[in-house]
Amino acid sequence: MTLINRPPVAATAPILAQGTQTPPPRRGFLRENPSIPWFLGLLTIFTLIVSVLSEGLGIGALSTSMVKILGMTLCLCLIAIAMDVVWGYCGILSLGHFAFFGLGGYAIGMWLMYARTEIVIRESLTGAVLPPTEAELSEAVAAQIFGVVGSSELPLIWSFAHSLPAQLALVVLVPGLLALVFGWLAFRSRVTGVYLSILTQAMTLALALYLFQNDTGLRGNNGLSGLQNIPGLFDIPQAVLAVWFLWASALALGLGYLLFAWIVSGKFGSVIRAIRDNEARVRFLGYNVEGYKLFVFTLTAIISAIAGALYYPQAGIINPAELAPIASIYLAVWVAIGGRGRLYGAVIGAATVSLLSSWLTGGGAPNIEIGAFRLMWADWWLVFLGLGFVAVTLFFPKGIGGLFDKIVRKAP
Amino acid sequence: MTLLEVRDVSVSFDGFRAINNLSLSIGEPELRAVIGPNGAGKTTFMDIVTGKTRPDSGQVLWGERQIDLLRLSESQIARAGIGRKFQKPTVFEDQSVRANLSMAVRNKRGPFAVLIWRATAQDHQRITELAHEIGLTERLDDRAGDLSHGQKQWLEIGMLLAQDPRLLLVDEPAAGMTPSEREHTTDLLKRAAQTRAVMVIEHDMEFIRRLDCRVTVLHEGSVLAEGSLDHVTKNQQVIDVYLGR
Ligand SMILES: Nc1ncnc2c1ncn2[C@@H]1O[C@H](COP(=O)(O)OP(=O)(O)OP(=O)(O)O)[C@@H](O)[C@H]1O
Ligand SMILES: [Mg+2]
Numbered sequence: 001m002t003l004i005n006r007p008p009v010a011a012t013a014p015i016l017a018q019g020t021q022t023p024p025p026r027r028g029f030l031r032e033n034p035s036i037p038w039f040l041g042l043l044t045i046f047t048l049i050v051s052v053l054s055e056g057l058g059i060g061a062l063s064t065s066m067v068k069i070l071g072m073t074l075c076l077c078l079i080a081i082a083m084d085v086v087w088g089y090c091g092i093l094s095l096g097h098f099a100f101f102g103l104g105g106y107a108i109g110m111w112l113m114y115a116r117t118e119i120v121i122r123e124s125l126t127g128a129v130l131p132p133t134e135a136e137l138s139e140a141v142a143a144q145i146f147g148v149v150g151s152s153e154l155p156l157i158w159s160f161a162h163s164l165p166a167q168l169a170l171v172v173l174v175p176g177l178l179a180l181v182f183g184w185l186a187f188r189s190r191v192t193g194v195y196l197s198i199l200t201q202a203m204t205l206a207l208a209l210y211l212f213q214n215d216t217g218l219r220g221n222n223g224l225s226g227l228q229n230i231p232g233l234f235d236i237p238q239a240v241l242a243v244w245f246l247w248a249s250a251l252a253l254g255l256g257y258l259l260f261a262w263i264v265s266g267k268f269g270s271v272i273r274a275i276r277d278n279e280a281r282v283r284f285l286g287y288n289v290e291g292y293k294l295f296v297f298t299l300t301a302i303i304s305a306i307a308g309a310l311y312y313p314q315a316g317i318i319n320p321a322e323l324a325p326i327a328s329i330y331l332a333v334w335v336a337i338g339g340r341g342r343l344y345g346a347v348i349g350a351a352t353v354s355l356l357s358s359w360l361t362g363g364g365a366p367n368i369e370i371g372a373f374r375l376m377w378a379d380w381w382l383v384f385l386g387l388g389f390v391a392v393t394l395f396f397p398k399g400i401g402g403l404f405d406k407i408v409r410k411a412p
Numbered sequence: 413m414t415l416l417e418v419r420d421v422s423v424s425f426d427g428f429r430a431i432n433n434l435s436l437s438i439g440e441p442e443l444r445a446v447i448g449p450n451g452a453g454k455t456t457f458m459d460i461v462t463g464k465t466r467p468d469s470g471q472v473l474w475g476e477r478q479i480d481l482l483r484l485s486e487s488q489i490a491r492a493g494i495g496r497k498f499q500k501p502t503v504f505e506d507q508s509v510r511a512n513l514s515m516a517v518r519n520k521r522g523p524f525a526v527l528i529w530r531a532t533a534q535d536h537q538r539i540t541e542l543a544h545e546i547g548l549t550e551r552l553d554d555r556a557g558d559l560s561h562g563q564k565q566w567l568e569i570g571m572l573l574a575q576d577p578r579l580l581l582v583d584e585p586a587a588g589m590t591p592s593e594r595e596h597t598t599d600l601l602k603r604a605a606q607t608r609a610v611m612v613i614e615h616d617m618e619f620i621r622r623l624d625c626r627v628t629v630l631h632e633g634s635v636l637a638e639g640s641l642d643h644v645t646k647n648q649q650v651i652d653v654y655l656g657r
Contacts, residue, residue: 268527270511274504281502284462285575286490286521295523 029262035344036261040254047250054246056239064239068314069358071246073351075311076334078253080350081343082300082307083331085260088340089269090296091276093193095328096200097304099207100175102323104305105312106211107174109224110158111167112313115231117141118162148222155217171309172302179301180294187290187297192279204325211320223319227312245314252310253347256303260343263299272296273341333385337392338399345401352400357381413476415440415609416494416579421460421470422633430456431467432633440578443605445620445641446613448630449654454613455499457630458581462496463489475578491521495577499584499613501564505557509548509567512556513539516571538574545600546570561588569600579609586619598622629654 030036050070053061062070079101086092121140125132132140143152160166186199214220230241263269272292274282279289312318330353338349359365360377368375396402417437423430431453438444446454459465461472463486472481474492481489490496503512517538519529543549546566551559556567565588572580582601586594598619604610605625614620620627620641627644629637631653637644644650 263527266527267511267514267529268523270504270507270515271526273506274515277504277506278502280464280486281498281504282515283486284464284490284496285516285571286487287515287526288485288487288521288523292523 029265033261033265035342036258039257039344039347043250043254043257047247050246051243054239054243056237056241056243064242067239067242067246069355071242071249072311072314073354074246074249074253075307075314076354077347077350078249078256078307078310079304079331080334080338080346081253081256081260082303083335084338084340084343084346085264085272086296086300087332088335088342088346089264089276090272090293091279092293092297093197093332094200094297094300095197095325095332096204097301098327098331099204099323100179100301100304101308101311101327102211102318102320103175103178103207104171104308105315105318105322106218106224107167107170107305108309109227109312109318110161110218111164112227112229112231113145113224114141114158114161115164116226116229117144119231119234120144146219149214149220151215157217168309171305175305176298176302179298183294183297187293190290201325201328204323204328208320208323208325211323218320221319221321223317223322224312225317227318228314228316230313242314245310249310249314252306256307257343257347259303264343268292333389336399337389339401340399342401342404344404345399348400353385357385413440414438415442415475416461417471417473417478418457418461419471419473421467421472423456423460423465423467430633431460434470434630434634436628436635438579438609438611440609441605441607442609443602443623443625444609444611445623445625445627446611446630447615447620447627447654448636452630453633454630455583456633458496458583458611458613461489461581462486462494487521490575490577493578494581495572495575495579496581497568497572497583497585499587501561501568503556503559503564503567503571505555507556508553509543509556509559510539510552512567513542513570513574516574517542518574518576542570542574545573547596562590562593565589566593569597573600573604577608580604580611582610582612584613584615586614586616594619595622 050062050067052058054067055062055064056067079097083094083097086094086097118137118141121137121144122132125137125140138154139152142154142158146152146154154161160170182200182203186196191199210216211218212221218224228238228241230236233241264272271282271287275287275289275292283289331350334349334353335346336349337353338347339345360381363378365377367377392399398405414437419435421434422432434453434457436457446457448454456465460467461481463481463484466482473479474481474494479492481492481494484492504515514531514535517535519535520526539552540549543552546569548559548563548566548570551563556564559567565585569582569585572582580601585597585601589597594616601610601612601623612623624641627639627641628635629644629647629650631649636653637647637650645655
C-alpha cells in the first residue's frame with residue numbers, strides 16, 4: 001500500500017491522478033446547516049411583524065417601549081450566541097462576557113452623551129454676542145456632563161468622544177484588547193475549568209468596581225444616560241428610532257449568527273469542540289490549543305461588545321451595575337437553558353428567559369393568591385429561574401434546543 | 413541515522429523515580445519494540461518525548477539539527493513530526509470518524525489557516541484511503557463514540573497515520589483486538605517502519621515476535637536489556653523481572 005510507504009520527506013499528500021476518484025459531493029454551507037435559513041427566515045418575519053405592529057411605522061399595536069424591549073432582546077440573543085460559541089463549543093465557561101457587552105455600551109454611550117450635550121450647548125449659545133471658541137465649548141460640555149460627580153474637566157478617556165468613528169472603533173478595540181490580554185495571560189498559564197471561570201468573574205468585578213468610582217471619568221454610579229437621544233436625529237420620534245434600532249439589532253444578530261455558524265461548522269468548529277472535550281489530546285495532534293482559545297475568546301468578546309453598543313441606545317442608560325458579575329452568570333444560565341452547543345438554542349434561551357423575566361418582574365403578570373399566601377412574581381421569579389436551571393441541568397442536559405432533535409428525528 | 417536520542421533522563425513523582433537515568437535512541441527508519449513489567453516507565457517515557465511530562469534532568473534530542481524537545485510545547489513537538497497513540501484510546505467521541513481523521517490529516521494547524529480551510533480532493537482521497545486501511549470505510553459518518561473498543565483503537569491508529577509523523581509512538585495497540593486484527597496491526601506497523609521510526613509498547617509476546625525487530629526492555633525506569641527478541645529473552649535478569657512472572 002502506498003499509504004504509509006511514502007518517504008517522509010515528500011510526504012504531504014499522495015499524488016492524485018485527477019478524476020480517478022470523485023470526492024463526496026460537496027454540499028452547500030446552507031444545505032449542511034439547515035438551521036441557518038430557518039433562523040434567518042424567522043428573524044426576518046419577526047422583524048417585519050414587529051415593524052408592522054409598531055407605533056412608529058405601523059398600526060400601533062405595539063408600544064414603543066415594547067419595540068425597544070424586543071430590540072434589546074435581539075442584542076441579548078447576539079451575546080448569547082457568542083457565549084454559546086465560547087462555552088458550548090469551546091468549553092471555556094467565561095463568566096465575564098457581560099463586561100465586554102458593557103464596555104461596548106460605554107464606548108458608544110460616550111459619543112452619544114458628548115455629541116448630544118455639545119449640540120444642546122451650541123444651540124443655547126446661538127443668541128450670544130460672541131460665538132464660543134472650541135475650548136469654551138468643550139469646557140461647557142464637560143461641566144454639563146461631569147457636574148454630577150463634582151468635576152468640570154473632560155477626562156483623558158473622553159479625548160475621542162466627539163468623534164463617532166473613533167468611538168465605534170473603541171467599541172471593538174477596548175473589549176477586544178482586554179479580552180486578548182486577559183485571555184493570553186490566562187490561557188498561557190493553562191488556567192482552565194472552574195479556575196478560569198473564577199478569574200473571569202474577578203475581571204468583571206474589578207471592572208465594575210473601577211467604573212463605580214467617581215473619579216475614573218465615566219460618571220461613577222450615575223453611568224451614562226439619555227442615550228436614547230441620537231445626536232443629529234433629534235427630530236425623529238422615539239417611536240421611529242425604536243424600529244430603526246430593532247432593524248439594526250436584527251441585522252447584527254443575523255450576521256452574527258451567520259458568522260458563528262460558519263466558524264463552528266467547518267474544521268475550526270471540529271477543533272474547538274475537540275478542545276472542549278479533551279484539550280490535551282488536541283495538543284498531541286499538533287494544534288496550539290491556547291491560540292484557538294484566545295481567538296474564540298477575543299472574537300466572542302468583540303461580538304458581545306457590538307451587541308452592547310446596540311443595546312444601550314435602546315435602554316437609554318448604562319451604569320456600572322450592568323457589568324455586575326451576576327449578569328454574566330445569567331448569560332450562562334440562558335445558554336444552558338436554551339441548549340449549549342447549538343446556536344439557536346442560545347437564542348431560544350436568551351429570548352425566553354429575558355422576556356419572561358421582564359414580563360414577570362415588570363408587573364406584567366398578575367400575582368397569584370394561594371390561600372393566605374400571595375405569590376409576588378417580582379420576588380419569586382429568581383427562585384423559579386434557579387429551580388428551572390437546576391431542572392434543565394438535571395433532566396434536559398441539552399436544554400430547550402434539545403427538543404428539536406426529537407422533532408427532527410421523528411420527521412421522515 | 414539517529415532520529416531521537418534520549419540522554420540520561422530522570423523523572424520523579426512525589427519522590428518515586430519513575431524514570432531513572434534512561435538513555436535510549438531510535439533511528440530512521442527503524443521498528444523498535446519496548447517491553448517491561450507494569451510500572452516500568454514505558455508510558456512515562458512516551459509522555460516525556462511528547463512533552464506531556466517534563467523530566468527533572470536529561471536531554472531529549474530530535475532530528476538532524478539535534479533540537480532539544482524539552483524546550484518545545486506538546487503541539488510543537490507534534491508538528492515537528494512525533495505522533496502518538498495512547499494506551500487508552502482517546503478519540504473525539506462526539507464527532508464523526510471523518511471529522512476525527514480530518515483533524516489529524518497533515519495540514520496547516522494555525523487557527524486562521526484552519527478557519528478558511530476547505531477539504532480538497534486530495535484530503536478526501538487521503539481520508540478514504542485511511543478509512544479503508546483501518547477498516548472503517550462504512551463508519552466514516554458515524555459518531556466515533558458509537559464505535560466498539562477495537563474500532564476506536566483503529567481510529568486512533570488511523571489518526572496517527574494521518575498525521576504523517578516521522579516517529580510513531582504506539583502504546584499497547586493490540587489491547588482489545590481480535591487475533592486477525594492483531595495481525596493486521598503488526599503488518600501496518602512493519603510497513604510504516606520501512607520509511608519511519610516506529611516505537612511500539614506491547615505486553616503480548618506473540619505480537620512482539622511477529623514484529624520481528626530490535627527489543628528494548630525497561631525496568632524501574634531504565635534500560636535493562638536491548639537486542640533481538642531471542643537475545644533479551646535469554647537474559648537472566650529479564651527472565652527474573654518480567655518473563656518469569
Ligand atoms: N503523573 C504521574 N503521577 C504519579 N505517578 C505516576 C505518574 N505517571 C506515572 N506514574 C508512576 O510511574 C510509574 C511508571 O508508570 P508507567 O505508566 O510509565 O508504566 P508502564 O510501564 O507504562 O506500565 P503499564 O505496562 O502498566 O502501562 C508507575 O509506578 C506509575 O504509577
Ligand atoms: Mg503504560
